Amino acid sequence: MSGAPLVDAGPELIEREQECAVLDSLVDVEDARGFVEQLRATSSNPVVYAELPGAQHGFDLIRSRRFDTVIDAIEAFASQIRSRHRAADRIPGAVSGS
Numbered sequence: 001m002s003g004a005p006l007v008d009a010g011p012e013l014i015e016r017e018q019e020c021a022v023l024d025s026l027v028d029v030e031d032a033r034g035f036v037e038q039l040r041a042t043s044s045n046p047v048v049y050a051e052l053p054g055a056q057h058g059f060d061l062i063r064s065r066r067f068d069t070v071i072d073a074i075e076a077f078a079s080q081i082r083s084r085h086r087a088a089d090r091i092p093g094a095v096s097g098s
Helices: 029-042 065-090
Strands: 012-017 047-052
Touching: 012 029, 012 065, 029 047, 047 065
Parallel strands: 012 047
Antiparallel strands: none
16 A cells, blocks of 8 residues: 555445455455555545455455345445435535535
């Protein structure tokens, strides 16, 4: 992870395979956790991070029960964000995304 400062980001949902935490050669689990920690510290928007027990890298390339659960979580997260924006749009002077 570079030392570049993070700017305020949009809502983020980050999922990671927990089984690969030690073996993943692409992204070290501590780097992922550090990224999420920095993002949460700098973003005014929600940042959700999930480590998935037993998942292997690329588990989401093939449809499975775990894949469907992640899709459900993504849809729920997006729905919550949309609801917050709609509510803010109805309140005079409110800033969408806060």
